[in-house]
Amino acid sequence: MNNDRTNTCNKDWKKIARASGMAIPDSALDRIAQSLDALEADFRPLVRALPPDTEPAIAFHAVLPAAAHQEAHQEAEDAE
């Protein structure tokens, strides 16, 4: 995975909050802007490097589907 963490954040958090109708005071937004900018700088390059066919882990399971399939197959073979 390409992990080039170039800071490309140009989001205006106050405008985003207002446009979304969130009642977050400006003082609170000032306090969190730096954290959000830093997260954005770390996260955005990861997203850009994501292969397009990667599906989300919507129902998360600790064992990967392929491994689980293999295991079930093995269990079936053992049972025979």
Added chain:
Amino acid sequence: MTLLEAAAALRRREISSAELTAAALQRIERLNPSTNAMQTVMAEAARECAKQADQELARGEGRGPLHGIPIAVKDLFRTQGVRTTGGSKLFEDYVPDHDSTVVEWLRAGGAVLIGKTGMHELAYGITSSNPHFGAIRNPWDRDRIPGGSSGGSGAAVAAGMVAMAMGSDTGGSIRIPAAFCGVVGLKPTYGRVSRYGAMPLAFTLDHMGPLTRSVRDAGAVLNVIAGYDPRDETSSRRPGGNYVPDIEPSIRGLRIGLPENFYFERLDPDVDAAVRAAFHTAESRGAEIVPLRVPDIAAINTVARVILLAEASALLEPHLEHRDLFGGDVLALLDQGRLLPATDYINAQRLRRAMQYECAGLWARVDCLFTPTTPITAPRIGETTVTVGSENEDVRLAATRLVRAINPLGLPAVSIPCGADRRGLPIGLQIVGPPFAEALILRVAQALVPAEVPVPPL
């Protein structure tokens, strides 16, 4: 006394559950004013339960090693008829009409529930300095935090109030207090222990597990709480087994991964030395140390933060019109989560899947990994930044830096004490294994730690 030692004494009739419970209540009464570890003490219910346990044991109706043992659970496990606050003002009067699965199964195993432990507000932080119910204090130094969010559980077990307290772990919340308080903290594989009835913080990251005074105790508790629960959609059907390791287990031939990148890059020197010493101990017992490069843990941490921010804010958004009911640190995180677009959450879950595949390759090369649990020992109450090496770092980000990535991967991990820093504060070693390898990591842990963790000078 460890849980299993107390269980053995009960079986030999050297002590009764009533006596164990009375002693625990007495210790809570003496030490809780200075530690604030217990949020709610259930003295009468516990005495009644202990009496019943003694009667059952006398009739030969033993229900296993937890039968008659006083225990506590973090105040986010729903308990029928007993207030469950989640450390939050929002739920300060909430009295559930049902038990969480963990509590139900612990009770079925005969455990005597003596109380609910305090925690970081909504389990969303690592200091356990709760703005509504007071700061929880570390028994090793009461000017310092116990870690969190299961800070009350860590402090209660370290102080010897109970032999076991349940915790929850969304980004390190069992392992961090275990490290800071010098006890054992086990985060099982995602799906191994039911989340049903535990107040959620982030559905896909929350794990439930015990904090104990010995590794074998953690295994004994896992024997009771692990298993399929249809009320938790992500509960695993995979069979469990016996998680209690032998007293002197062999680790000969096991391959222990020594991460060459990330985990040792920015540590307190005392932590670095103590964890490296653990590798030598393992090697002296026949394990093979395998240096290796691990996947990009910083990137996994980033993904975990996006998932946590989004899930927690989605969950608590209906309450956010009452901003005065939240502490400042939690409110700041909830505000951040609301500002992330849905696409970020979906992409974080896509990245998570890719990273899970990338990390799965590790287990072909090693049986488990050793890392420090935290890069630092317990900070002082009120400290918001710590100096690690030559850098200042936010306390929350520092404390979670080495543990957070394990949650999105769903891997089992245990933190065990592995020495103390120059001030005498405990240091934690994290042992991480492949999915559902709890028995293996507990076996390795048992080979490295004494039968019972050290007791702080109280």
